[in-house]
Amino acid sequence: MGPAIAAAISLRSYLLVTALSGSQHTVRLIFRDIDLDHTWDIDTLPWDTFQRVQKRPTFRSHVTSLAPELLKAVTPYAEAVLSQTLAAEHRKVHVRSATAFLYLFLSLGSRDGPGFVYTLRSTIPIGAGLGSSASVCVCLSAALLLQTRGVVRPDPSHPPADQDQQVQTINEWAFVGELCIHGDPSGVDNTVSSGGHAVVFKRTDTKSAVTRIDNFPKLRLLLVDTKQPRSTAAQLEKVKSLRTAHPAMTETLLDGIGETVTCALNVISNDGFAGVGGGGVGGGFPDGLERLGALVRINHGLLNSMGVSHPRLERIRELVDYAGIGWTKLTGAGGGGCAMTVFRSHNEDENVRSLKQILAEEGFQTYETMLGAEGVGVLWPAVTHHGTQGDGAQEINQKMFEDALGPQEIEDVAGMGVRAIKGSWKFWHSAI
Known part of the structure; x- marks a missing residue:
């Protein structure tokens, strides 16, 4: 693998x-x-x-x-x-x-x-x-x-x-x-x-190896939930069947997928490649994001060729390609679940809003997020700025936490939203 x-x-x-x-x-x-x-x-x-x-x-x-x-x-x-x-x-x-x-x-x-x-x-x-x-x-x-x-x-x-x-x-x-x-x-x-x-991550028949990527850039993403139930086992069975029917071709596709990952690592490891807040995506490596985006597109195409995509995932890719805001691929085992789009460095906000509206009208759920985020952390004491009237710090209680509606309210209550108290969350850091 x-x-x-x-x-x-x-x-x-x-x-x-x-x-x-x-x-x-x-x-x-x-x-x-x-x-x-x-x-x-x-x-x-x-x-x-x-x-x-x-x-x-x-x-x-x-x-x-x-x-x-x-x-x-x-x-x-x-x-x-x-x-x-x-x-x-x-x-x-x-x-x-x-x-x-x-x-x-x-x-x-x-x-x-x-x-x-x-x-x-x-x-x-x-x-x-x-x-x-x-x-x-x-x-x-x-x-x-x-x-x-x-x-x-x-x-x-x-x-x-x-x-x-x-x-x-x-x-x-x-x-x-x-x-x-x-x-x-x-x-x-x-x-x-x-x-x-x-x-x-690399897994063989006998062991798995996980190695941290140093200086991984923070990249803006659009995650789109297809709302299509998925089964990892079913997707793996598709690949297994393809491998049985066309072993040489399947190995070529798998090798190609592995090569896109290797090339992507080379691109983001370049000293001039920077993420959000690092002088702009691409930094001193102006075509870095374009090269990474092309690899995202190729990776998805190879996965689609193996039969692990889904019409809902392909519809998302079509809409994103038409809007011209970035590059899209399926996540996880495919077959449903989510698609991820790596944003281009300079998108017009109106174009992104328009795309999100179209996706919502077709029954998709969108999330703007960041790739390369921090890991596990602790908020201590458990207080947050909650409310819209400039309220002071308030202890997070169970009712407030349970009653939060949707991702934005949950983040606001948990102190990760726009009213977060700067530096209140503390994170452990790992070299893996």
């Missing part, structure tokens, strides 16, 4: 942790964006099984697989969230989310600790192939590790090696959550969600 680039986007998942009074020895998980809300009695959870099997692993235990006995112990408690009024696919999402939370809570928490409410919100489209589950697992991992002092809050004065170790600890436990949700994840999504920026 050839190399692939995975980069963090500035859309995020957020977790608010609220302490309960001493008399409430319960743990509650709320995830409004998937309509999940369930409370467990802490004392009745299978602590004995986890302590016997894990023998209380250190926070830096390198966990690469789930213990079948622990998964079996958690399953009845996770299935307690089931509602027969939900569709089967929705119920599956609830159970897997609850499984990930409980497995992490029982691995990292304490039966003698106080009760808490864990409230999740996400601005990332759910189930669209953008790593929403990984970002949620990173939130849960970071919060539980902070609560149990497995990591400390990020501080620029901490040595880089210490910060890197903290990110790796968060990342490894987030991977455990991903194992609960996906069974056999690559580990790329949680790595990018934890460390931010971008990595090169």
Whole structure:
């Protein structure tokens, strides 16, 4: 398998942790964006099984697989969230989310600790192939590790090696959550969600390698959600069938896809290539963005030739090409989900607004975001400028957090929006 680039986007998942009074020895998980809300009695959870099997692993235990006995112990408690009024696919999402939370809570928490409410919100489209589950697992991992002092809050004065170790600890436990949700994840999504920026990923039959891309430029993107359900397994089966029927041609296409990635790495590694805020995209390398854009277009064309695109994805590409604002490709495994457009360096705002209006009229959801964003961070204390009348700093409470409507309101409440308090969010930094 050839190399692939995975980069963090500035859309995020957020977790608010609220302490309960001493008399409430319960743990509650709320995830409004998937309509999940369930409370467990802490004392009745299978602590004995986890302590016997894990023998209380250190926070830096390198966990690469789930213990079948622990998964079996958690399953009845996770299935307690089931509602027969939900569709089967929705119920599956609830159970897997609850499984990930409980497995992490029982691995990292304490039966003698106080009760808490864990409230999740996400601005990332759910189930669209953008790593929403990984970002949620990173939130849960970071919060539980902070609560149990497995990591400390990020501080620029901490040595880089210490910060890197903290990110790796968060990342490894987030991977455990991903194992609960996906069974056999690559580990790329949680790595990018934890460390931010971008990595090169290469997987062989025997191992996987993830390497950080130094000085990855921040690039403006338009993400477009097709609203078309997708199945990674189905897309992989298409490629497998093509390889069986036309092995030589399929290998040529796969080699071509790998070559577009290698060429893209060469382009963005050029000292003159700069992203947003770096003297303009392209900087001293004026044709850098054009070259990168051409590679994005070629990459999509090769993927389309392998049958993993979708008419909705192709419609987005047609509309973007006609508007002339950038270069478009499918994301993830294709077959639906999202398309991403790398913006040209000098687009007229009116052209972008017009395109977004056309896309909305055809049933697509658009998100303007940034590629190469920061990874996991902490807002402490949890205060934000919320309101439209120039209000002062206000503590983020659970109701405010739950009631936020849409990505913009969620970001405003979480202190990442236009009224964010400068420097309030602190991020760990990783060399991966």
